[in-house]
Amino acid sequence: MQGNTGKLKEGEWVILWEEKRRHLLKLERDKVFYYNKGHLSHNEIIGKEEGTIFVSSHGGKLLALRPTFSDYILEMPRGAQIIYPKDIGVILIWADIYEGAKVIEAGIGSGALTIALLKAVGEKGIVVSYEVREDFALRALKNIEEFLGKRENHILKLKDIYNGIEEENFDRIILDLPEPWRVVDYTIKALRPGGIFLSYSPTIIQAQKTVSALKNTSCYAFIETFEVLLRPWQIEDLSVRPYHRMVAHTAFITCARRIHTEIKGNKFLKDELSEEVEENPENIF
Numbered sequence: 001m002q003g004n005t006g007k008l009k010e011g012e013w014v015i016l017w018e019e020k021r022r023h024l025l026k027l028e029r030d031k032v033f034y035y036n037k038g039h040l041s042h043n044e045i046i047g048k049e050e051g052t053i054f055v056s057s058h059g060g061k062l063l064a065l066r067p068t069f070s071d072y073i074l075e076m077p078r079g080a081q082i083i084y085p086k087d088i089g090v091i092l093i094w095a096d097i098y099e100g101a102k103v104i105e106a107g108i109g110s111g112a113l114t115i116a117l118l119k120a121v122g123e124k125g126i127v128v129s130y131e132v133r134e135d136f137a138l139r140a141l142k143n144i145e146e147f148l149g150k151r152e153n154h155i156l157k158l159k160d161i162y163n164g165i166e167e168e169n170f171d172r173i174i175l176d177l178p179e180p181w182r183v184v185d186y187t188i189k190a191l192r193p194g195g196i197f198l199s200y201s202p203t204i205i206q207a208q209k210t211v212s213a214l215k216n217t218s219c220y221a222f223i224e225t226f227e228v229l230l231r232p233w234q235i236e237d238l239s240v241r242p243y244h245r246m247v248a249h250t251a252f253i254t255c256a257r258r259i260h261t262e263i264k265g266n267k268f269l270k271d272e273l274s275e276e277v278e279e280n281p282e283n284i285f
Contacts, residue, residue: 004066010046013146015071016054017063024067024075026146035060069119072147073112079139082112083176083200084250086230092120094255095172095198099124102170104190106130106161106177111140113176118144118151127154128170130161165190175199180206180254181213188219193260200251207252220256227252 008014008027016023016033025033031042037060044054045064054062067075070085083091091113097103097120108114108131117127131137137156144154157166161175162182169192175183180199187197197220201207207225214220230247233240 005050007047007049008045008064008066010042013067013072014045014064015067015075016040017065018060022071022075023062024072069115069147073110073115076110076112076143076146077139078110079136080107080109080133082110084247086228086247087200087250087253088113088116090228090253091174091198091200092116094253095174095196097121097172101172102126102128102167104128104130104165104167104170104173106175106183107132108137108140108156109176110136111143113174114140114154115144115147117174118148118154121153123153125153128167129154129156130159130165131156132158132160134158161186170195172196173198178206179209181209184210184213184217188217188258191258193258195258197254197256197258199254201254202251204252207254210254214254214256219259221259223254223256225252225254 004012010027010029013024013026016025018035018037023033023035027042027046029043029046033040033042035056038056038058040054040056040062045052048064050064050066052064054064056062073082073085073088097117099120099122101121102125103117103121105114105117105127106129108129114127114129121127131140137158141156144151161177162179165183165186167190170190171192172195173187173191175198177183177199180201191197197214199207199210201210211223211225214223227249229249232243232246234243
């Protein structure tokens with residue numbers, strides 16, 4: 001799907017925009033799209049330029065575009081809850097996902113983050129996904145393949161990561177699990193020194209337990225937890241204000257760096273960081 005240009009083709013995914021609503025569909029010859037303002041034949045869309053506006057049988061106007069990554073993950077079929085675009089962007093930066101990186105993730109969910117990781121590591125990197133539920137895994141693999149095509153550098157393991165991690169000396173590990181603190185001890189061997197640990201947790205109690213587990217290992221430094229809030233603005237003539245609704249809390253993100261030498265109680269880093277934050281609070285992020 002990614003990188004397609006030119007006229008819209010059969011077999012491609014498209015987004016049909018109807019004012020503030022969007023509809024994701026795959027173009028198929030002789031198929032018809034139905035919605036509350038009538039219907040539109042796929043045949044009318046196939047062969048037309050991207051960005052064309054179509055009129056449905058009841059006069060509705062639909063703008064046809066190839067979906068962005070954000071469009072796709074918000075509208076794709078789901079087996080499990082997705083990680084939202086506002087968080088995926090931050091995860092890629094805070095976890096410093098780079099081309100050629102070796103990344104472990106658990107669980108795979110519906111594949112939204114996996115797609116982003118595979119795009120970021122490129123063909124030279126590796127993404128290993130642990131998932132305990134086969135139905136989630138199959139749904140995620142289908143979503144990934146629909147968007148990126150088949151990727152040889154993606155390894156899926158139908159295994160419970162709470163029972164251990166088989167990989168060693170990977171660059172990054174990202175956890176989207178109910179109890180990420182249960183995996184912390186395994187990550188010490190799984191991550192190389194300097195590697196980055198990141199967990200994604202809906203509740204602050206989950207984040208608190210994860211931070212406590214990281215500190216107890218004495219093998220992690222620069223432990224921090226934060227959340228990402230997204231507030232859109234309405235700008236229409238003289239009406240300039242935030243929208244009444246916003247994408248506020250979705251999850252807490254906890255990051256840490258794997259260190260080579262254990263620091264008992266992380267006392268050194270606590271003292272160093274507390275002084276830095278007190279003197280330069282703007283440098284906390």
